[in-house]
Structures are given as structure tokens and as C-alpha cells.
Amino acid sequence: MKDGDPMTSTPANVVLKCLASVFAIAGAMLLAAAPAAAQANADAIKRGEYIFRAADCSPCHTDTKNKGALLAGGRALPTPFGTFYSPNITADPVNGIGKWTDADFTRALRQGVSPDGSHYFPVFPYTSFTLMTDQDIKDLKAYIFSLPTVPLANKPHNIGFPFNLRFLQIGWKMLFFTEGVYKPAPAKSAEWNRGAYLTEALGHCAECHTPRNLLGGMDRSRWMAGSIDGPEGEMAPNITPHEATGIGEWDDIDLAYMLKTGAVPGGDVVGSLMAEVIRESTGKLTDADRTAMAKYILSLPAIDHKIEKPR
Amino acid sequence: MRRSLVIGLAMGTVAVAMAGIVAEAFAQARPLDMIRYRQSAMKGNGGYLNALNAYAKGEVTLVTKDTIKAYAAALAGTSLEIPGMFPAGTDTGRTNAKPEIWQKNADFLAAAKRLGEESTKLAEVATGGNEAAMKEQIGKVAQACGGCHQPFRKPLPPASR
Structure with missing residues (x-):
């Protein structure tokens, strides 16, 4: 560009230049922050793996007997109320929990409520997981989300009336559930x-x-x-x-x-x-x-x- | 603890003596005899394992690496018999065997083989004589037992353990 070029002297151009510098600085900061964030995530995954083991998630959420994929669900859980089939909890966005936010995941474990607001049956032991710390819950999610996703659809539970009425779980919770870390x-x-x-x-x-x-x-x-x-x-x-x-x-x-x-x-x-x-x-x-x-x-x-x- | 060791030894001796009887002799015999035979052999394994566990928990100073090698060899020996201990027709009656033994026989044989591998490894580790390594490997032998019990044995009432 030549001196006096109108493009270099318009106020708009000055603003653009300023913006470019701001973006450059922000970008540099992001680049510097990225490894730190990646490291933090790696740490969370590592801690989460231990939580995952201690909370014994895999047996119920994996149909090992039929050589099912890890955490893809489908394991039959026979109970006096009927047979439940564990859901897919891989991070698959359609069949699993891939679209869940940290808040969704925390609410599921802390309150026994799914992201769409329905109440879980207590075959899912949120009654115990409610005691988990926020940090452990977040780390657990980070680990589960680091595992391979599996596009396996959930199998509907096979439970009789009236136990299949999910809203009754609200009453069940009032009787038998105490929320809290x-x-x-x-x-x-x-x-x-x-x-x-x-x-x-x-x-x-x-x-x-x-x-x-x-x-x-x-x-x-x-x-x-x-x-x-x-x-x-x-x-x-x-x-x-x-x-x-x-x-x-x-x-x-x-x-x-x-x-x-x-x-x-x-x-x-x-x-x-x-x-x-x-x-x-x-x-x-x-x-x-x-x-x-x-x-x-x-x-x-x-x-x-x-x-x-x-x- | 010394008493449990003696009991373990006695039970193991019984199991080894019984192992001397050719398993094929049972093929023509009534199923109940084979069921009793294998249950006794497993009790013998339990005796050895229990003695090893007592050592692994750090309470028994009597045990030498030769004792451990002998027990490990006995466990490995029984493991070789397991495939023959479950012939057709021994799946009903006074048995805790699950039908999966026959339905998923390849998995069952693999689980039995694992007991052989882990106990053979225990004998090897014992040759080295490293106490921590021996104790760790005893745990692996126990896990091999559980790895077969879970899919292939009916749950037992706690009292009978």
C-alpha cells in the first residue's frame, strides 16, 4: 500500500487494525491456554477413571454376558418389579449421553432426574450417587466422555403396571430419597x-x-x-x-x-x-x-x- | 492360623489322592459320583487357596517358598482336570454347576485354563522367592477362581462358604 492510500487512513480501517490486533492477542492467549486446558481435562479424565471404577459403573451399563460394548447398555436387570435394561451411557449424541451438559449429568446423579425432566427408577442408584461431590461427578463425566461412543439404541424396560408410571417416582422419592452430598x-x-x-x-x-x-x-x-x-x-x-x-x-x-x-x-x-x-x-x-x-x-x-x- | 494351614494341607492331600483316580473311570459311572468328585477337588483347591491367603495377609511366617510352590503345583494340577470334570449328564441334581458350563463351553474352558496359568505363574514367582511378588500373585490366583465361579457356579448361601 502506498502512503496516502485512502484505505489506510479511514477511521474504519483504524478500527479494523485495532480489532485485528485484539484478535491476534486473544488468539495468542487462547493458544497459550489450550495446552493448559488440555492438561486440566487430561487430569479430570484420570481422576474420573478412578471414580468410574469406585462407582462400579461398567457392570450394569455393559451387556457383558452378550459381549456388548463398554457402557452401551442393554444389560437385563431383573427385579421384583420387572426387567429393566440399562441405558447406553457412552457419549454417542443420539443413543447415549453425548449431548448432556455438566449440569444435566450432575442432576441425573444428584437428583435422579434426566435432562428431559423425567424421573429415573431407583434401579439406577442415584439414591447413593446423590452423596458424590460435584468435583467427582464432573471428573466422572470427563472420563466417560473420553471413551469410545457406541451408536446402540436403548431397549425399553419391561415392567408391569403400575410400576411403569414414571411420575409415581416423585412419590417414591418423597418416601425413600434424601438428596445431598x-x-x-x-x-x-x-x-x-x-x-x-x-x-x-x-x-x-x-x-x-x-x-x-x-x-x-x-x-x-x-x-x-x-x-x-x-x-x-x-x-x-x-x-x-x-x-x-x-x-x-x-x-x-x-x-x-x-x-x-x-x-x-x-x-x-x-x-x-x-x-x-x-x-x-x-x-x-x-x-x-x-x-x-x-x-x-x-x-x-x-x-x-x-x-x-x-x- | 497354623491350624488352618494344617487343615488346608489335609484337604489338599485328599484332593491330590483323589486326583490320582482316573477321571475317565467316572464317565460310565453315575453322575452323582462325578459331582461329588469335582466338589471335593474344589474344596481341596479352597483349602490350598485359604492357606495361601492366610500367608498373603501377612500372618503366617511358617510358609516357605517351597510350600507355596507345592500348593501352586497342586492347584495347577487340578485345573488340568477341570475340563473332564463336567461330562454330559452331570448338569442336574446335587450340583451348583450352571448350565452355562455346557452352553458356553469354550468360555468355561478358558476360565479353567486361567487358573492353570495363574497358579503356574505362582510357582514360578515362588522360585524367585520375592515375598511381595508371591503375595500379589496369590491374589491373582484367587481372582482366577472367582472369574470362573461368577459365570459358571450358582450363588451359594453365605453360610456354606
Whole structure:
């Protein structure tokens, strides 16, 4: 351009130049910020993977028996109310949760409400996940969104009237659900609180090990005292430290070892659904976390509740 | 703990003695005998594993790497018999075997093979004598047991464990 060129001297051009510089600076800042953001996301994914393990998401959301893809759902979950089929929770935008915002994901876990406002059935253990911290929920989403997406459509649940009426879940929640993040007990040690958080919020152990009433609500007076008709009709043993009917003969070393390997003090190795929990969840945690869980569980009130089925 | 070790040894000895009986002899026999045979063999495995677990938890100083090698070899030996322990006709009656053993037989055989691999590896690790490595590998053997129980054995009531 020559001097005096009208293009260089118009006010509009000056504005354009200024804007260009602003964009250049902003762009440079973005470029500088991008690696930091990518690093932050990588950290979130890494933390989220551990949360994913501790919360044992994969067994229910993967149809392993029929060699289904990870988190693509479709696993049959038979209950006294009918058979549920777990949904696809891969980040597929059509069939999965790919369009969910952080707020959607948080609301699903914290409140048991889907992005379209409908209420989940408590076969999804939001009743436990409500205790999770915001940070853990966000990290968990980051990890799930880092996994391969699978375009598999959800299978409709096969549940009878009137249990199939989703709005009834509002009443169910009023009766049996308390929303809110885990509040550490100040009188207890950090290890105990960590164990409680892992057991109650992430591990959602009580969902199977606490008996349920006729409406499917957990019986709080028999917390972790075992259920004769747990998931898939299996018995879930009493895991309170009751000597005769629970695991009162175990110490924290025994229980932590069982959570790692499946081996129980009598010489057997647990099969059933607990084997999945060990393979996908507790077997992949740190020794310190397993010990914290064991100590917490053995600190629960011992409840006399014999779990036995006529054979 | 010493007592559980003795019991484990005794049970293991029984299992090995029984393993000496040729499995094919059962092919013509009544199914209940095979069911009893395999249940005893599994109880023997449980005895070995339980003794190993007691060691892995850090409570038993009596155990040497030779003990561990012997137990590991016994577990590996039983694992070789598992494919023959579930002939046709032994799927009903007083058994906790799931029909999946016969329906998904390739998966079942793979699970049995894994017990052989993990216990053979335990024998190898024991040769080295590294305590932490042995304890870690004992856990892997236990996981191999559970890896077969979950898909192929009916859930047992907690009391019978």
C-alpha cells in the first residue's frame, strides 16, 4: 500500500487494525491456554477413571454376558418389579449421553432426574450417587466422555403396571430419597470418612446389601444387613459385623483382601454378582481405599439378620 | 492360623489322592459320583487357596517358598482336570454347576485354563522367592477362581462358604 492510500487512513480501517490486533492477542492467549486446558481435562479424565471404577459403573451399563460394548447398555436387570435394561451411557449424541451438559449429568446423579425432566427408577442408584461431590461427578463425566461412543439404541424396560408410571417416582422419592452430598462426620477420622464416602456414595454397597420394602425402598433400620432377594434374585449377604449372621468374625484385613481378590476367610472365592464388583471396581482401587472401606463397614452397627434361602 | 494351614494341607492331600483316580473311570459311572468328585477337588483347591491367603495377609511366617510352590503345583494340577470334570449328564441334581458350563463351553474352558496359568505363574514367582511378588500373585490366583465361579457356579448361601 502506498502512503496516502485512502484505505489506510479511514477511521474504519483504524478500527479494523485495532480489532485485528485484539484478535491476534486473544488468539495468542487462547493458544497459550489450550495446552493448559488440555492438561486440566487430561487430569479430570484420570481422576474420573478412578471414580468410574469406585462407582462400579461398567457392570450394569455393559451387556457383558452378550459381549456388548463398554457402557452401551442393554444389560437385563431383573427385579421384583420387572426387567429393566440399562441405558447406553457412552457419549454417542443420539443413543447415549453425548449431548448432556455438566449440569444435566450432575442432576441425573444428584437428583435422579434426566435432562428431559423425567424421573429415573431407583434401579439406577442415584439414591447413593446423590452423596458424590460435584468435583467427582464432573471428573466422572470427563472420563466417560473420553471413551469410545457406541451408536446402540436403548431397549425399553419391561415392567408391569403400575410400576411403569414414571411420575409415581416423585412419590417414591418423597418416601425413600434424601438428596445431598456426603457430609463428613467431624468426630470421625479422615480414613473413616473416606471409607464411608467410598462405601455409601461411590460403591453404593447398600443398594444390594440392604433389604428393601414392598415398594423397593431401602430399609434403613437394617442397613447393610443383607437381602434375600437382591439383584437377579441372588442373595446379598449381611455385611454388618454381627458375629452369627454377618461378618463379625472378619477383621479389616480379611475384608480388604476380599475386596481385592474375592477370597473369603472360609477358603471360598465369591462368585455371583460380587465377583463382578471385585473385577470391575474394588479390585482396582488402592490398598488404602480398600482398607478404609473395610474399616468403615466393620464400624457399622451389627444387625442380627440371617440371610438364608431354602435350597 | 497354623491350624488352618494344617487343615488346608489335609484337604489338599485328599484332593491330590483323589486326583490320582482316573477321571475317565467316572464317565460310565453315575453322575452323582462325578459331582461329588469335582466338589471335593474344589474344596481341596479352597483349602490350598485359604492357606495361601492366610500367608498373603501377612500372618503366617511358617510358609516357605517351597510350600507355596507345592500348593501352586497342586492347584495347577487340578485345573488340568477341570475340563473332564463336567461330562454330559452331570448338569442336574446335587450340583451348583450352571448350565452355562455346557452352553458356553469354550468360555468355561478358558476360565479353567486361567487358573492353570495363574497358579503356574505362582510357582514360578515362588522360585524367585520375592515375598511381595508371591503375595500379589496369590491374589491373582484367587481372582482366577472367582472369574470362573461368577459365570459358571450358582450363588451359594453365605453360610456354606
